[in-house]
Amino acid sequence: MASGVTGLLLRSGCFPLLAVEFLRAYLSRRGYRGTAxxxxxxxxxxxxxxxxxRLVGPGGEQVGxxxxxxxxxxxxxxxxxxxxVAPNSNPPVAKLMDYGKYKYESxxxxxxxxRNRSNAQLKSIRIGMKIDQNDYNTKKSQAERFLNGGDKVxxxxxxxxxxxxxxxxxxxxLNGLAExxxxxxxxESAPRAEGRNMSMVLAPIRKKTEAKSDQxxxxEAERETRRQQGAERAKRQQENARANAEARSQQ
Known part of the structure; x- marks a missing residue:
């Protein structure tokens, strides 16, 4: 991709003022005008x-x-x-990307x-120092069920x-339970004394089922992005054709 971007730059030559303004007009009609x-x-x-x-290609390659x-x-x-992407650099760093896709994925x-933050809950389990093995196993199983459900304990x-x-x-x-x-x-929070009490917080580890759901x-997001890209590409082609016609009429 680096050679492709560089090749386009080498072929660009000198830009007359009219062509620069035409490009700015074309790009402004794409809908991604930037912000204040x-x-x-x-x-x-x-x-x-x-x-x-300082131009960076779509794959992260440094063009110069x-x-x-x-x-x-x-x-x-x-x-x-x-x-x-880096306005405070000298010169500023700019990257080639599909900004619509980037904003959608973000x-x-x-x-x-x-959604993950709102769904997660903190479940409390009380235990005593004189806990027997059966009660210990029961509390551990209860905690495991909460953790597998995505909740903190x-x-x-x-x-x-x-x-x-x-x-x-x-x-x-408490450290034994954590192990x-x-x-x-x-x-998430190591054993800590709070007056007559001591507490510890465990956070769930992502499960394979969650990873598959994310995939x-x-x-689905990629399919939607491709659909939007196809619609945008068709719109760009129409706008490009109109812009070319306007540029020819001004010559």
Whole structure:
């Protein structure tokens, strides 16, 4: 891909002012106009007004410092967008990408992250220092069920009487539970004393079933992206044809 981008740049030659303005008009009609300076979104296509940029290809390859109008021409010929990814660099860094696809995938990831945060709950399990083996196994199985369901588990250990003078025994008990549940969880909050109580929080480890669900969602998102890209490509071709006709009429 690097050679393809570089080849387009080598063929670009000198850009007359009319051609530059034509490119900016074409790219602005694509709908990805960038944003105001105080917005978090990057400047895109015709909103990039610096004379030169350090161009990065769509695969991450370093092309080098080029004139912005040359980079815009490459974006048009490759049916991609020119996105300013590092505006504070000298010169600013701009990358060739499909900005619509990038925004769509970013929104999908953010929605998935919010959904996971909202669905997760903190389940509390109380135990005592004088817990027998049967009760220990019951509490462990209960915690394992919660963790496999995607919830966090907080173990609350209460000291009674003289037990409070030997907190290390409580640490050993909670650490033992963490070791027994290591296949399905990680320690989010280590054993910590809270007055007459001691607590520990375990977080679930992602399961294979969750990974498969994520893969299925990604495939569905990719299909939707391809469908949108096809519609956008057809629209671009129509706009390109109109822009070419306008440019010819002005000559």
């Amino acid at each position: 300076i105080n917005n978090k979104e990057p400047r895109v296509n015709d909103r990039i007004r610096v004379p030169k940029v 410092v080029v004139k912005t109008e040359d980079a815009l021409r490459v974006a048009v010929e490759a049916n991609l967008d020119l996105v300013e 929104a999908q990831k953010e929605r998935a992250a919010r 907080k173990f609350d250990l209460r000291f009674r009487g003289r037990e409070q003078s030997r907190p290390q025994l409580g640490v050993e008990l 027994d549940l290591a296949e399905v969880s990680t320690v 299925r969602r990604r495939r």
